[in-house]
Amino acid sequence: MQSYLLLCYAFIWVLCNRLVLIHCAFTDVTKTTDFYEFESSGNELFYNAGHRSRKRLKETGSKLENSILKSKVEVLGEVFKKHVNSLRAADNKQVELVFLVDSSASVGQDNFESELKFVRKLLADFTVSENATHVSVIAYSSPDNVVRYIDHITSPSRTNHKCGLLHYELPNIKYTGGGTYTRGALLEAQAVLQHGRRDSRRALFLITDGFSNGGDPLPVARELKEQGVTIFTFGIRNGNTKELYDMASQPGEEYSYILDSFGEFEALVRRALHQDLKAGSYQPLNNFSFCDSLCSARSDCCDKLASCSCGTHTGHFSCLCPPGYYGSGLASSCKLCPNGTYSLGLVPGDVSVCVPCPDLNHMTLGPASSVRDCQCKKSFVSIGDQCKGKNVESY
Template identity: 60%
Template sequence: MPRIRFMGGGTYTMGAMLEAQRVLAASRRDSVKAVFLVTDGYSNGGDPRPAAEALKRHGVTIFTFGIRNGNVEELYDMASHPREEHSYILESFEEFEALARRALHEDLQTGSLVDQNPQACSSLCPAEDGGSCCDVHATCTCGTHTGHYLCTCQPGYYGTGLRGNCKPCPAGTYRDRQGPGDVSSCQACPDPHMTSAEGSTSPHQCYCARGYDQIGQQCHKRQCPVLQPPTNGFFIQRSCSNVVNAACGLRCSPGYRLEGSSIRLCQEDGRWSGGDTRCVMKTCREL
């Protein structure tokens, strides 16, 4: 691919589909056939959708990749069914690169990112915009492998890196590296019962939700002391759980009345609600 020379010209998508028909006509009948269409704009030179439909009728799977300012509807129509799984509309080419790296399990050689003067990224946005092209939470960098200047979101943020396009990782996630990527580049906290502040940069910023105690990198539901029914009494459900938010109903045996709370709740601080409960023998008048 590095030896391919770009000849210029328009976005002749229909011609590409016709060429795909010519090439795939010589393929084996039992082979898996797929077309990956990558474009940055609107097609010209004719409607490519009929040619795409002809390919799909012959068992060809079509994936379409486009940039948001292109003809999104056309790309969606050309994609195979289900279209939401075969059509990818991205905000920028940087986001497309991040998608490709994720699809290839990041096996691509990425090199490293070297911080640059913000002015080095000035060509990444229209000149009339003025100001820095990079977001306030991004840094202008140069890829040592690609040689491209790009704005990269700082740890704790994801997006294209361009102005207004770095978003904090959601609560319950973190991102400990800098670089391109979508929200999937934010890693989940080590335990499903953990949360974190938006824009966290380390798993050490994750903490257990209310009602849980943290032991190492795991959350364990907080427990109250084991509750025993009062003498001459019993639990309504025959047993009583002692984890947080568990409720235990108490009753007294016939001939006894209940003094204290009839329902005890295991609270988030690890203590039972209400006071001690006891069963007192009823008097003749009460009977």
């Protein structure tokens, strides 16, 4: 009988503890709030507090464990999203972004690709162009393998556009294997950011799955922060939590993220960086071959009147009809805007890209590229942007 009672007490104790975990897992943490509000709701378990005693969550298991993992991604995702949105909100749109991606042996080729997906996803809602966001991507492993694959910060140019970055430069970054020379990666980032624009916002994203070697990275991280650089650190699986916490901007709980797997890392990225792509602006390119992938013929895809362009926000190549026309820009698609409308030729699209003139009695002759091409019809005179009927004398 005594054994039976002890068993019952043990069962009740386990059940109570599980109910506490369920309460933590389903606390409403998706609302926009600061770190301290999250902490008070029982979610401090998910943050990097800068020490190694942090409890490790399993990647798979019971429904309870899965719900906790989902809650963890939601909590950290909301915090990260808040800080990324702050970068996007720069009044002058000038942002310098440096990515340090771990190419060490413990990462492996597949997980290295996950790091590059993070770069691609984070850039999804940044306008990358000469006058907006500049990007640098540095892959690091051993001291002789700290490679600046992409650098739009040191040498800004009109040719450094988002389409080339996503379609050509990122895919050319190679996985090497080796050590984890974090200090060398930070030094390389520091050299790059010295060329950043004076009034720009500057941020560095460090991803690693292990402990650094080859020297202490903390002094360099400290100098970068003193120079106004915001540092985000991501430790995956075996990261040195204290070192990553100390390298990150403060409060470290909001800028240092410890994930139990690359799968969890990708889930965080999807949660925090899911954005609806907007059309944005298009930059005409001199090389028409960039648009060869837009049609089955694989050449001469654009209309004879159109230009090959890059969506500096979407990162996609597109054929763009000239001002005064509308259409997809593909072969034989550019059409003259209807009489009484004009087009600035800024984006591809149907006839809705043609803007009506201010007055119903306006007309346009030939390709109209601005409101200045709107002219009043005969028997009307222009007064400001309106057309008024002439007084007709009777005889």
